[in-house]
Amino acid sequence: MLIGKQSWQYTSRPVICATGTVGGPFEAAGALPQAFDVLHDDIWVGQESFEKAQTVFVEEAVKTALKKASLTTDDVQFMLAGDLLNQLTPSSFAARTLQIPYMGLFGACATSMEGLAIGAMMVHTQAAEHVVAVASSHHSATEKQFRYPTEYGGQKPPTAQWTATAAGAAVLTGSGQGPRVTGATIGRVVDMGMSDPFNMGGAMAPAAADTIARHFTDFNRTPEDYDLIVTGDLGQIGLPVARDLLKQKGYMLDHDLFGDCGLMLYKASQSVFAGASGPGCSAAVTYGHLLNEMTKQGWQRILVVATGALLSPLSYQQKESIPCIAHAAVIETDGGGHHL
Incomplete structure (x- = not known):
């Protein structure tokens, strides 16, 4: 299980049995629109704030992955989720709706693989039969928190990057077909x-x-x-x-x-x-x-x-x-x- 100084090896080879991805309009116009199961033409997705919109993205990514895996929320023991916003509110509020036992993770933009690594360990050690790991971000919500609201129109240097409006979820299990x-x-x-x-x-x-x-x-x-x-x-x-x-x-x-x-x-x-x-x-x-x-x-x-x-x-x-x-x-x- 522990290999070397700071690595884990999963000899049981946990399976990613299904995934779910959700993106916004800017992602739909990007280089990988085919990578998304759900694409929205409105970054608000009918919500009254960007933060609530991001919560919807998390919920949709998880629900999409579970549907593709022919599972329900009751079949999943744990949800590992994280984002960039204050106290992980989009992830936590999505967990409130989904009612899957939940652990919030903060690794900033490294959260996606942090969740996958921990989820695989839970499946590997038989601490869970099914785990869903999900990470999300929302361009306008992140800009508002870390930099300036988009309405401000502040000039950015060429080293700046564009926060994706997207969520990705993976369902992990102990057996079956799929990437391991x-x-x-x-x-x-x-x-x-x-x-x-x-x-x-x-x-x-x-x-x-x-x-x-x-x-x-x-x-x-x-x-x-x-x-x-x-x-x-x-x-x-x-x-x-x-x-x-x-x-x-x-x-x-x-x-x-x-x-x-x-x-x-x-x-x-x-x-x-x-x-x-x-x-x-x-x-x-x-x-x-x-x-x-x-x-x-x-x-x-x-x-x-x-x-x-x-x-x-x-x-x-x-x-x-x-x-x-x-x-x-x-x-x-x-x-x-x-x-x-």
């Missing part, structure tokens, strides 16, 4: 002293490199053991920094092998600055795109390294630097090859 979670590496907090909230990619890159290098050491693997290694939302700034840091550690990751969910979600013509971000970005791209690409491309093993900046409006106001973290999950195929 076979390992995880839990990251350390890495803080290189950066304090610019408009350069999350640069701040998170050292944490991503630290977790990836530790993963290779703990599992005694090299980059060549993977068909794809993808980070959560390092974007145009952070991804090359992480690549250079890994090169310094002796790991060469070429452009075909090493990618980023934040660079996949939108088109080049969309004004997203350095790329996409948010817990919903890595969750939706992984569960709605990469898992299907494993079947389509014949990939056997991928490593998803979700990246998170652990700042808050309060820590920024107090002029603190930005602690960052990255959590990695290994996903392998079992020959099932069905659409999630």
Whole structure:
């Protein structure tokens, strides 16, 4: 179970039996509209606030995944959920509606793989038969909390990223057909002293490199053991920094092998600055795109390294630097090859 210093190996190979992804209008116009089960043409989704809209996204992602798995909420023992907003209110309010026993997680944009890793451990140890892990974000709600409301129209630097309006859920179980979670590496907090909230990619890159290098050491693997290694939302700034840091550690990751969910979600013509971000970005791209690409491309093993900046409006106001973290999950195929 524990392998190396900070990794888990799941010998029972928990199965991702179904997924559910929900996106907004900007995501519908992006590069991966086919990755979403549900796409809305209104970021409000009929609600009176962006925060309530994000709650709807979480509920829909979970319900979609459960429907595809032919399960009900009563069949699920635990829901692991997280987002970026104050005290995880969208996740908690969705759990209020869904009535699945709930644990809220905060790993910032790394929450997607944190939830997948913990959920896989629960299934692996037979602490649960079915677990749902979900992560979400909402562009306008996040902007309002961490930066400026969109109505303000503040100028952003080119290092800024666009928070995705998206949610992604995965149902984990102990048997059946589907991609399998076979390992995880839990990251350390890495803080290189950066304090610019408009350069999350640069701040998170050292944490991503630290977790990836530790993963290779703990599992005694090299980059060549993977068909794809993808980070959560390092974007145009952070991804090359992480690549250079890994090169310094002796790991060469070429452009075909090493990618980023934040660079996949939108088109080049969309004004997203350095790329996409948010817990919903890595969750939706992984569960709605990469898992299907494993079947389509014949990939056997991928490593998803979700990246998170652990700042808050309060820590920024107090002029603190930005602690960052990255959590990695290994996903392998079992020959099932069905659409999630």
